[in-house]
Amino acid sequence: MMLRALAAALLLAVTTTALSAESAASATPPRLVVIGATARSSREIIRQALERGHAVVAVARRPGEIEPKDPRVTPRRGDVYETATLEAAISPGDVVISMVGPRVAPDQEVPPDFDLFTTGTDNIIAAMKKRGSRRLLVASSLGVENQQAVPADRPADMSNPATMWLWNSRHLYRDMAEMEQRVRRSGLDHVIFRPPFLVAEPRRGDVRLSVNVDSPKGTMMTYTDFAAFVLDQASDDRHLGQTVGLYTDRILQFGVNADFDELAREAAGKARREAEAR
Numbered sequence: 001m002m003l004r005a006l007a008a009a010l011l012l013a014v015t016t017t018a019l020s021a022e023s024a025a026s027a028t029p030p031r032l033v034v035i036g037a038t039a040r041s042s043r044e045i046i047r048q049a050l051e052r053g054h055a056v057v058a059v060a061r062r063p064g065e066i067e068p069k070d071p072r073v074t075p076r077r078g079d080v081y082e083t084a085t086l087e088a089a090i091s092p093g094d095v096v097i098s099m100v101g102p103r104v105a106p107d108q109e110v111p112p113d114f115d116l117f118t119t120g121t122d123n124i125i126a127a128m129k130k131r132g133s134r135r136l137l138v139a140s141s142l143g144v145e146n147q148q149a150v151p152a153d154r155p156a157d158m159s160n161p162a163t164m165w166l167w168n169s170r171h172l173y174r175d176m177a178e179m180e181q182r183v184r185r186s187g188l189d190h191v192i193f194r195p196p197f198l199v200a201e202p203r204r205g206d207v208r209l210s211v212n213v214d215s216p217k218g219t220m221m222t223y224t225d226f227a228a229f230v231l232d233q234a235s236d237d238r239h240l241g242q243t244v245g246l247y248t249d250r251i252l253q254f255g256v257n258a259d260f261d262e263l264a265r266e267a268a269g270k271a272r273r274e275a276e277a278r
Contacts, residue, residue, distance in 0.1 A: 029054045031055045032096075036060065036101060041099055041226060044223045045097065048228060054234070060075070062077075076089045080120030087127045090128060096124065107164060121183060125182070135189045136188045136191075142246075150166060161254050191233045201224075
C-alpha cells in the first residue's frame, strides 16, 4: 500500500515538474527577427518588443544605424535580395516581422520594374522555410486598395499630395499587392497588416480594424499604436491567415495635422543617402 502511494506521489511530482517547465516555456516571449530594422516603424517595434521581454534580431543593410542600442538586440547585416543573409539571421521558432520598404521621394515616380516587395518577400519565405520558422508578420499598406483609382494617364494637376503619391507610387503598390498574394500562398502562419499614414505622437489607443475587407481611407495613426498591434500578433492566433487593415477616426489633413513638405524633404533625404550608399 505504501509502495503504491509512493509511486503515485513520484508520478505526481514528475508530472507537475513537466507541466511547470512547459508553462514556463510557453510564457517566454518568442524571439523576433525584424527585417527592415532601420525603418521608423521598426525602431518603435523593437523598443516595445524589449519592454515585453522579447529578444530581437534586427536585420538591415546598414546594421550600424539600427536603434535602439541594447544588449538584447542582435544587429545583423542582411539584404532581402540575398537569401543567405536572411537564413543566417533566422532560427527555428523565430517570429519574423517584415517591415521591408523602399526609401523613395514622393515627387519621384517608382519605376515599372520595381520588385522589392515580391522578390524580397519570396526570399524571406524561402529562408523561413529552410530554417524552420513558421510565423510571418508582414507590412503592406492601405495603398494597395487604391489601385482602381489610379488614372490611365498622368494627371495634369499634381499639386494635390494624394494625387501625386497615388500616381508616382502606382508600381510600388502593384508590387505590394502581388506580395500579399505570395504570402497567402506561402503555407506559413501569417498576418498581413495594412496601416494608414503613420505619425510620431504618443499612443492614443484608437486603432480600428478591417479584417479581409477594405478600410476607410485618409486616416492617420501613431507609430506607437501600430507597433503595439504588430507585436500582439507575435503570440496571438486570432488574425492568423488574415489581412488586417488598420485605421482610426482621425482624418489626415496635410497642412493642418500633417506636414507634406517636411515628409517630402525627409523622404528625399533618405532616398539620396540610400543611393549614395549603393
